[in-house]
Amino acid sequence: MQIRVDFTPMVDMNMLLITFFMLCTTMIKSQTLTIALPTNEKVQNEENMSQASADDAITIIIDAKKKPGPTPGTLVVDSVNGNVVNEIYYYDGKPGGDGGMFGAGGVVLSENNNLKKSDLLSDEVNSVGDHKAQGIRKIIQDRNKDVLEKINALKKDLSDGKFGSLETKAEREEAMAKYNEAASKVRKDENLKKPVIIIKSTPEASYRGLVDILDEMQINSISKYQIDNLTDADRVMLDDYRKHHNE
Amino acid sequence: MGRVKIARKSTFIDMTAMSDVTVLLLTFFMLTSTFLSKEPTTVITPASVSTEKVQETNVVQVLVSPKGQIWLTMNNDTSAQWSNAKMRVELLDKVAEIYNESHKNKPVSFNAQQKQAFSKLGAFGVPLSQMGEFLSLADEPEGLTKMDQWLGGEDPNPNHKSGIPITVENSEDNLNEFQMWIKAARQTDNANLAQAMKDGAGVAIKADQNTSFEIIHMVMDNLQTIKQNKFTLLTALKAGDE
Numbered sequence: 248m249q250i251r252v253d254f255t256p257m258v259d260m261n262m263l264l265i266t267f268f269m270l271c272t273t274m275i276k277s278q279t280l281t282i283a284l285p286t287n288e289k290v291q292n293e294e295n296m297s298q299a300s301a302d303d304a305i306t307i308i309i310d311a312k313k314k315p316g317p318t319p320g321t322l323v324v325d326s327v328n329g330n331v332v333n334e335i336y337y338y339d340g341k342p343g344g345d346g347g348m349f350g351a352g353g354v355v356l357s358e359n360n361n362l363k364k365s366d367l368l369s370d371e372v373n374s375v376g377d378h379k380a381q382g383i384r385k386i387i388q389d390r391n392k393d394v395l396e397k398i399n400a401l402k403k404d405l406s407d408g409k410f411g412s413l414e415t416k417a418e419r420e421e422a423m424a425k426y427n428e429a430a431s432k433v434r435k436d437e438n439l440k441k442p443v444i445i446i447k448s449t450p451e452a453s454y455r456g457l458v459d460i461l462d463e464m465q466i467n468s469i470s471k472y473q474i475d476n477l478t479d480a481d482r483v484m485l486d487d488y489r490k491h492h493n494e
Numbered sequence: 495m496g497r498v499k500i501a502r503k504s505t506f507i508d509m510t511a512m513s514d515v516t517v518l519l520l521t522f523f524m525l526t527s528t529f530l531s532k533e534p535t536t537v538i539t540p541a542s543v544s545t546e547k548v549q550e551t552n553v554v555q556v557l558v559s560p561k562g563q564i565w566l567t568m569n570n571d572t573s574a575q576w577s578n579a580k581m582r583v584e585l586l587d588k589v590a591e592i593y594n595e596s597h598k599n600k601p602v603s604f605n606a607q608q609k610q611a612f613s614k615l616g617a618f619g620v621p622l623s624q625m626g627e628f629l630s631l632a633d634e635p636e637g638l639t640k641m642d643q644w645l646g647g648e649d650p651n652p653n654h655k656s657g658i659p660i661t662v663e664n665s666e667d668n669l670n671e672f673q674m675w676i677k678a679a680r681q682t683d684n685a686n687l688a689q690a691m692k693d694g695a696g697v698a699i700k701a702d703q704n705t706s707f708e709i710i711h712m713v714m715d716n717l718q719t720i721k722q723n724k725f726t727l728l729t730a731l732k733a734g735d736e
Contacts, residue, residue, distance in 0.1 A: 254509030261516035265523060272527035277539060277548040279726040281694050287718040309707070331704050450708035454701050457710065458540040458729060466543060474714075 280461055284474060301340035303441070305390060307383065308336040308362075308481060309448040309456040322451060333456035335365045335383050336488070342480035355483055357491065362484045364492075367459055383460075387467045390442040397433045398468050401426060434470040444472040447481060532616050534645040534656060535559040540703035542729035549695050552687040554679045555728075557617060558701035562709045563657030565619030565645070566675055568687075576684040582613040588678035593622050596669065602626060607633060619658045620644065622671055628654075662712050664719050672713075673720045680722075694724025701727075 312323040312332040323332045342348045343359040350356045368382035380388050388395060404410060410422040410429075433439070446460050457474075464472050535557065555567040570581040586609055594601040602622050604612070611632035612618070620628045628644060631637040643649050647656045660672040669677070680691050690696030697717065701710060717725060 251506075253506075254513040258509050258512050258516055261513065261520055265516060265520050268520065268523035268527050272523065276550075277700075277728045278542060278544050278731050279546050279548045279695075279698060280542050280544045280729050281546065281724065281726045283694060283724045284714065284718055286721065286723055287715070311706075329704075331706075448707040448711075450706060450711070452707045453703060454705040454707060454710045455540040455703035457707060458542050458703075458727060461727075462543050462732070476711075 280458065280465075282461065282474070301345075303443045304340055304445060305387070305442050306338050306342070306445045306447060306481070307460055308338075308477070308485065309446070309452040309460060310334050310336065310485060311449065311451040311453060311456075313451075330455065331453040333367070333452050333459070335367055335456075335460070336362050336485065337365055337383065337386065338362045338484070342478070342484055348480045348483055355487060357487050360484050360487050360491075362488045364488070367456075367463075384463055384467065387442070387444070387463060387469065391467055391469060393439040394433060394436070394441050394468050394470075397436075397439070398430055401429050401433065430468070434468050441470065444469055446472060446474045447477045448474075449477060449482075449485070532642070533557060534565050534617055534619065534642075534647070535563070537700060537702035537705075539700060539728050539730050541732035542727075543732050544729060545731070546726075548698065548726075548728060549690065552684065552690040553696050553698055554676065554687070554691065555617075555698045555700055556713060557619075558699060558705060558709060558713055559657070560702045560705045560709070562660075562712070563619070563647075564660055564672055564713070565617040565657065566679075567617045568679060570684055571686055576686065579613040581682050581684050581687070582615070583609045584682045585675075585678050586612050588681050589622070589674050592669070592674045592678055593671070604629065615641075617645070619656065621655050621659050622674075624653075624655065660712065660716060662715075664716050666719055669720070670716065673716055676717065676722060677720055691722065692724075695726060697722060697725035699725060699727050 310333065312334050314321045314323055324330070325332055338361045340361075342361075343356060344361045346356060346359040348356060348359055365386060366382035368384070370378040370384070371381055372378055405422060405426045406413075408422075410425040412418045413422055434441075444464065446457070448457055463469075537557070537559070551569050551571055553569050555569070557565045557567065568578070568582065568585060570576050570578045586604055590602050590604065600623065602625065604626060608626060608629035611629040614632070628641065631640050631644070634640065640649075644654050645656050649656075658672045658675060659670055661670045664670055664673065676697070680688055682688070687696055699710070699713060701713075714725075717723070
């Protein structure tokens with residue numbers, strides 16, 4: 248005698264359970280980005296304040312793209328994913344350069360406006376597979392050449408096995424630790440010329456823009472950067488830039 | 495003319511093998527799954543190249559909605575000494591203590607049932623003046639659904655506010671409730687959490703990518719005022735870039 252059990256209901260039930268577990272789980276753990284901000288307390292002694300020299304400083308301003316025309320203030324939204332579109336501006340040194348943005352009596356000096364527009368773009372990859380930086384990344388990389396050259400040399404050393412073998416997981420971790428230590432030494436090397444980046448954002452710009460720029464800091468091995476508040480001069484420069492470029 | 499006879503075959507398919515496969519899959523999902531905790535709002539975190547993994551224990555997570563509402567989650571040690579339930583009760587006591595210092599005419603206090611209810615919450619965030627009423631819901635029939643509605647902003651009672659009160663203007667002498675909660679979390683007995691918060695890994699901000707910078711700045715500024723200068727931002731992994 249043959250006994251046959253029909254497993255179809257069992258499969259049905261299992262499928263339901265699988266669906267339940269699949270929908271309820273998170274497979275990917277979130278990543279984190281650590282940031283350290285300076286204290287809010289006022290520094291009593293002016294001498295203790297570390298000032299970035301104008302040669303090294305780059306200020307990046309993140310702003311939300313707004314619709315031109317009679318309804319200013321309406322934010323442009325990406326038609327595909329519904330995200331707020333951010334724009335990236337930057338200037339070297341002080342706002343308005345050495346002349347400053349304001350003349351006698353608070354007159355805005357448009358000719359001194361040293362604000363430039365840039366873009367957040369990912370690398371252009373050619374047929375051979377070489378990366379070429381574009382937009383704001385290129386600007387940062389040009390300024391941080393000295394550090395990046397050394398970092399790239401270290402990266403090559405790592406892949407050539409100069410920090411130890413990369414065969415097993417334990418060995419790989421050990422090599423990575425050595426590499427990270429060497430890389431952090433290069434990033435903090437005072438003898439290398441490296442920029443100080445000041446990140447500012449208008450209130451309307453989205454949080455994504457901030458994280459994107461913080462990412463650029465990491466990609467380009469920038470050791471000195473800070474998040475700062477938008478000043479009046481920055482605002483004036485943004486308005487002035489828009490006026491002259493019909494935006 | 496003879497007809498071609500089509501042999502009648504049984505449609506019975508042996509499902510045993512299929513069942514085997516589904517059971518295997520089910521086992522896999524059961525073992526690998528970590529359940530999504532229920533949150534009052536759904537946010538999509540921005541993508542970043544950072545590969546640092548998020549800390550699961552000893553972390554206070556600040557959930558920020560695009561409208562600027564704030565909820566907190568506190569995950570403690572896995573050890574019994576500093577278990578979640580125990581530390582939650584302590585957190586509530588601490589925050590009530592800090593709150594009552596500045597609200598002498600309207601102090602808040604919680605009874606044992608309310609504390610018990612608080613220790614079971616996931617994300618929390620109602621004004622402290624309404625916290626007692628909120629926690630008492632847990633003992634009512636359908637109370638948990640009502641609590642979820644309250645936190646999600648779907649409560650029929652317009653007086654029931656969701657989100658921890660936070661202000662743009664803030665100072666160390668006049669703390670707002672968000673700062674009180676963070677301070678209280680730092681003062682609980684859990685030394686691991688206190689250390690993690692000092693290092694920055696213990697405070698994580700989870701916000702939607704389209705939240706305006708104004709709101710993020712307000713949260714960061716509030717943290718800076720109470721000398722919580724280091725913290726982490728939760729991000730999703732960006733593929734492609736270096």
